[in-house]
Every structure is written in C-alpha cells, then in structure tokens.
Amino acid sequence: MLRGDKVGLRARHEDDIPVLLAELYDDVVNSSRAESRPWRPITPGSKDSRLVVDDQDQAHVPFSVVESEGGTLVGTASLWGIDSHHRSAHIGLGLRPSARGKGYGTDVVAVLCHYGFVVRGLQRLQIETLADNNAMLRSAEHNGFVREGVLRSSAWVMGEFLDEVLLGLLVQDWKPGAKA
Numbered sequence: 001m002l003r004g005d006k007v008g009l010r011a012r013h014e015d016d017i018p019v020l021l022a023e024l025y026d027d028v029v030n031s032s033r034a035e036s037r038p039w040r041p042i043t044p045g046s047k048d049s050r051l052v053v054d055d056q057d058q059a060h061v062p063f064s065v066v067e068s069e070g071g072t073l074v075g076t077a078s079l080w081g082i083d084s085h086h087r088s089a090h091i092g093l094g095l096r097p098s099a100r101g102k103g104y105g106t107d108v109v110a111v112l113c114h115y116g117f118v119v120r121g122l123q124r125l126q127i128e129t130l131a132d133n134n135a136m137l138r139s140a141e142h143n144g145f146v147r148e149g150v151l152r153s154s155a156w157v158m159g160e161f162l163d164e165v166l167l168g169l170l171v172q173d174w175k176p177g178a179k180a
Contacts, residue, residue, distance in 0.1 A: 002063075002115055004107040009063035009077055009115070012053045016064045018044070020051050020076055023096045032158050033130055034094055051076070058082065061115075065093070065108055074099035077108045079116055079125075087123040089116055093136075105139040110177070113143055117171045124170050130155060131163040145169045 002009040025031050025042065032039045053062050059082045065075040075095035082089040093108045109127075116122045127145060129136040141147075145167040153161035 002111050002119075003068065004111040006068055006102070006107040007074065007104050007111065008066050008068055008071070009108070009111050010066060012051070012062055012064045012076075016073055017051045019073055019096075020064075020094075024076065024094045025051070027097075029158060030094075033133070034092075036155075058084075065095070065099075065104065067099075067104075074104055075108070077112055079112060079120070082120070082122075087121065089120070089122055089125055091116075091125055091127050091140075100135065105135055106142045109139045109143045109145075113169065113174055114176060117174055118176075122171065124168060126169075127167045128164050129167070130157070131165050137165060137167075140167045140169075143169070144174055146173075 021042065021044070024034075028039050051062075054060070060078060060080045061082065062076065062078040064073060065077050066073055073096070075093060077093040078091075079089045080092055091109060091112050093105060093112070095104055095108075113125060116125050125145075127136070127140050128151070129140070131150065146169065147165055148168045149166045151164040151166060154164045155162045
C-alpha cells in the first residue's frame with residue numbers, strides 16, 4: 001500500500017466495486033462530469049472496465065483509496081495513459097460523497113505524484129479537469145501542478161459544453177511533502 005498523511009492507495013478489492021459503483025458511478029451528474037463518455041446504466045455484478053482491474057493493462061494503474069485510520073474505503077484513484085517512452089501519465093481520482101471536503105483529494109494527488117515520479121520514474125504528470133472543479137484545481141495546485149492551458153468547450157456534460165483546465169507537473173518541479 002502507498003501511504004499519504006490521510007489516505008492509503010491499495011489494490012482494488014472485489015468488495016470495493018459495488019460501493020464505488022453505487023456512490024460514484026450511479027451518480028449520473030458526478031459520473032458525467034468525470035467520464036469522457038456518456039453515462040449509461042451498468043448491470044450490478046457486470047465486469048465493467050471502469051472499476052474492474054485489468055492487471056495486464058500496463059497503461060492504467062487503478063487504486064482504491066482508503067482512510068489511513070481505520071481503512072474505510074473513500075474513493076478511487078489512478079494513473080492512466082502511462083506512456084513509457086515519453087515517461088508521462090495522467091492522474092485521476094474520485095471520492096465518495098462522505099469523503100469530500102476533508103483534504104483527501106490533495107493527499108491522493110500527493111501519493112499519486114510519489115508513485116509516478118519515484119516508483120515509475122516518470123518525467124511528467126498531467127491532470128485535465130473541468131474548469132469549475134475547484135476542489136481538484138486546489139488539490140493539483142497545492143501539489144505543485146501548474147495551469148498550462150484551457151481547452152475551451154472541450155467537454156460535453158449534461159447538455160452543455162464546458163471548458164477543461166490542463167495542469168502539468170514535471171519531476172524537477174515536484175517538491176515531495178511540500179505544503180502550500
């Protein structure tokens with residue numbers, strides 16, 4: 001398990017899936033804002049790729065996020081689009097409604113940075129998020145990510161186009177454990 005100040009990132013357990021499905025994916029608005037594809041209902045028990053781990057996929061490393069104290073499941077996180085040649089990857093995360101606003105997102109980003117830069121030897125990490133996702137913007141910037149641009153009207157979400165913000169962090173600019 002990878003550990004931060006408030007959370008740990010561990011392998012996805014089979015019994016995590018129904019909880020994450022019910023609290024993250026089945027929330028149509030939240031899921032529509034987080035996914036790059038249209039929401040659709042998923043049959044309980046199906047092997048949908050959003051939450052079921054494919055251990056053979058070298059370009060996507062999903063984690064379950066748990067509280068450091070007690071091990072309660074609080075969400076999901078991943079390094080995705082891992083490009084071994086360019087040594088880059090993207091960060092993504094989703095927190096259960098009861099876990100939001102507690103600083104877990106900032107800690108998850110910090111742990112994913114450690115995993116990407118130290119464990120995987122990456123040069124660059126990137127985050128794309130909706131321009132109105134203030135929690136993710138704060139978490140990213142708190143960990144040293146820099147806004148690199150705005151992708152205007154790039155996301156179709158619940159009947160409207162929204163802007164996305166592109167943020168990046170290079171290993172040489174990363175300050176492990178730095179608190180802003």
